[in-house]
Amino acid sequence: MALSIVLGAVLVVGVGASSMVGQLPVSPSEVIGSLLRAMGIANGWAPDDPIVESTLWVVRFPRIVMGLMVGAALAVAGAVMQAIFGNPLAEPGVVGVSSGAALGAAIAIAFSITALGNWSVAVLAFAGSLLATFIVYFVSRSGGRTEVVTLLLTGIAINAFAGAGLAFVLFMGSSSSREQIVFWQLGSLNGARWSEALLVAVVCVLGAAVAAAFGRRYDLLALGERNARHLGVNVEGLRMASILLVALLTGIGVAFVGIISFVGLVVPHIIRMAIGPAHRPLIIASAFGGGALLVVADLLTRVLIAGADLPIGMLTSLVGGPFFFFLLFRQRRRSGGWA
Amino acid sequence: MSLLVARDVDVVRDGTVILDGVSLEIQRGEVLALVGPNGAGKSTLLGVLSGDARPTRGAIELDGRPIGDYRPLELARHRAVLTQENAVSFPFRAIEVIQMGRSPWNRTSRIDEDSRAVTDAVEATDVSHLLGRRYTSLSGGEKARVSLARVLAQRTQLLFLDEPTAALDLRHQEDVMLTARALAAEDRAVVVVLHDLSLAGAYADRIALLSGGRLVASGTPHEVLDAEVIGGVYGLAVRVIVQDGVPMVLPVRDSLPR
Numbered sequence: 001m002a003l004s005i006v007l008g009a010v011l012v013v014g015v016g017a018s019s020m021v022g023q024l025p026v027s028p029s030e031v032i033g034s035l036l037r038a039m040g041i042a043n044g045w046a047p048d049d050p051i052v053e054s055t056l057w058v059v060r061f062p063r064i065v066m067g068l069m070v071g072a073a074l075a076v077a078g079a080v081m082q083a084i085f086g087n088p089l090a091e092p093g094v095v096g097v098s099s100g101a102a103l104g105a106a107i108a109i110a111f112s113i114t115a116l117g118n119w120s121v122a123v124l125a126f127a128g129s130l131l132a133t134f135i136v137y138f139v140s141r142s143g144g145r146t147e148v149v150t151l152l153l154t155g156i157a158i159n160a161f162a163g164a165g166l167a168f169v170l171f172m173g174s175s176s177s178r179e180q181i182v183f184w185q186l187g188s189l190n191g192a193r194w195s196e197a198l199l200v201a202v203v204c205v206l207g208a209a210v211a212a213a214f215g216r217r218y219d220l221l222a223l224g225e226r227n228a229r230h231l232g233v234n235v236e237g238l239r240m241a242s243i244l245l246v247a248l249l250t251g252i253g254v255a256f257v258g259i260i261s262f263v264g265l266v267v268p269h270i271i272r273m274a275i276g277p278a279h280r281p282l283i284i285a286s287a288f289g290g291g292a293l294l295v296v297a298d299l300l301t302r303v304l305i306a307g308a309d310l311p312i313g314m315l316t317s318l319v320g321g322p323f324f325f326f327l328l329f330r331q332r333r334r335s336g337g338w339a
Numbered sequence: 340m341s342l343l344v345a346r347d348v349d350v351v352r353d354g355t356v357i358l359d360g361v362s363l364e365i366q367r368g369e370v371l372a373l374v375g376p377n378g379a380g381k382s383t384l385l386g387v388l389s390g391d392a393r394p395t396r397g398a399i400e401l402d403g404r405p406i407g408d409y410r411p412l413e414l415a416r417h418r419a420v421l422t423q424e425n426a427v428s429f430p431f432r433a434i435e436v437i438q439m440g441r442s443p444w445n446r447t448s449r450i451d452e453d454s455r456a457v458t459d460a461v462e463a464t465d466v467s468h469l470l471g472r473r474y475t476s477l478s479g480g481e482k483a484r485v486s487l488a489r490v491l492a493q494r495t496q497l498l499f500l501d502e503p504t505a506a507l508d509l510r511h512q513e514d515v516m517l518t519a520r521a522l523a524a525e526d527r528a529v530v531v532v533l534h535d536l537s538l539a540g541a542y543a544d545r546i547a548l549l550s551g552g553r554l555v556a557s558g559t560p561h562e563v564l565d566a567e568v569i570g571g572v573y574g575l576a577v578r579v580i581v582q583d584g585v586p587m588v589l590p591v592r593d594s595l596p597r
Contacts (some may be wrong), residue, residue, distance in 0.1 A: 216442060216445075219431070223436070226422055229411055230391075231493070232414065277429035
């Protein structure tokens with residue numbers, strides 16, 4: 001309850017501030033007026049200036065929607081990944097799923113692959129994240145659980161391999177595609193378009209709904225694979241569906257905004273501390289929390305240094321890295337080793 | 340009709356014969372103890388009987404149907420299993436873990452029994468004072484009892500308990516076996532792996548003695564707990580004492596320095 005209020009407040013403030021702040025400041029009344037007008041309610045607050053109107057509807061709103069949806073997708077992907085790995089440290093960025101997606105997308109950009117039209121980058125990003133998820137999953141699990149060491153080492157290996165692939169693609173690509181890839185790798189919500197934001201929204205909402213529907217089965221999975229099976233869970237089926245889900249949610253996020261790490265680690269963890277580990281509420285709250293986090297982070301990228309649009313992936317890693325270290329440290333102290 | 344029938348079950352893993360021609364029938368209303376030395380194949384047999392693993396050869400029928408034909412959810416409504424591995428990945432509360440035992444009955448008419456089943460299980464395992472605690476913060480014996488409560492809450496006809504007494508103190512060991520007896524009295528069947536032969540002798544209707552993957556002896560405690568048979572299988576001289584009409588197995592310790 002308290003959590004819903006906090007999340008709701010952060011969301012409203014974040015979205016509101018994001019709409020107002022920028023090169024062209026817009027007043028709160030103009031934002032509300034414009035939104036009301038779009039809903040067909042005529043009012044006196046709505047901005048008359050077409051530049052303000054287009055700033056809101058062409059630049060800021062799609063960017064906000066993209067931030068909300070990508071944040072939600074990444075947080076849900078993190079929660080699902082932690083559930084199937086039975087480990088609270090699993091995260092798409094850490095274990096290399098994001099770099100798999102990045103490699104796929106970079107290949108599409110550098111070699112101008114357009115066989116699948118405008119969505120070629122997204123499809124290849126999905127393929128890359130799917131491949132990486134499968135590899136991590138099958139390499140790092142034993143007996144239904146994943147030890148931290150194995151998980152991290154697998155992540156290192158995949159990140160290294162994807163990094164090499166990225167380097168090769170950069171080397172082979174033209175200078176313009178190089179620049180495109182480098183900036184895109186840093187992650188940014190800048191230049192989000194409605195068509196992209198809506199695609200991400202559809203995938204994210206469907207994915208989160210499926211993940212929430214799996215929630216009770218994820219709870220049983222926490223008992224270990226065998227015990228979950230004894231309680232009637234089709235573990236293999238759940239695992240496969242979840243891998244597809246993680247790959248889809250991560251791939252779609254990475255494809256349009258680049259690599260944004262640690263959202264999937266930080267958000268579910270904080271939510272778990274607040275409301276406990278039951279997966280259905282955890283997944284739903286993580287979706288909102290992830291959206292709120294990314295909108296606020298995106299706002300910070302625009303206001304921290306005046307006139308500059310910092311890469312958002314850099315910002316989340318700056319905060320997420322130390323947080324990850326803290327979790328690792330705590331888990332080590334609790335279990336008396338790096339198990 | 341027997342609830343569970345295993346016929347000529349062989350299990351071969353990586354070229355090693357782990358179970359060799361084991362045939363066993365389990366009746367409703369009985370407690371069957373599986374005993375034998377380390378590496379005798381008890382856990383493998385339990386895994387095969389409970390439908391976790393397929394035997395290399397042989398057939399297993401639950402309620403007259405091959406166990407492999409059951410879907411996971413259907414099987415979960417017929418049998419519950421307490422494994423030795425009872426770690427929980429996230430800090431769920433003990434009560435939440437016990438309630439997970441009810442999940443196979445979601446969306447069935449038996450969901451009405453939920454609170455009753457959980458209350459009974461909590462009472463039988465003496466964990467009412469632990470319900471609000473995080474499972475991950477419990478001691479080994481407390482985890483074992485909470486896990487047993489989860490298995491009891493599942494309320495199935497057939498229960499498999501793999502060394503349920505291993506981490507427990509004297510009193511809770513007796514409690515667990517009394518619970519097994521109470522289940523049998525409700526016409527359920529309980530298959531329990533035990534190391535303590537005296538515990539098996541006191542509480543089981545039948546004992547199946549495994550050694551080297553073979554079923555060496557099977558029958559009432561008085562038939563199976565024979566000093567010569569036990570001594571041969573465990574490679575240790577033992578004495579069988581009957582106290583209160585119950586056979587107890589004790590190692591011969593004559594040569595112990597005093």
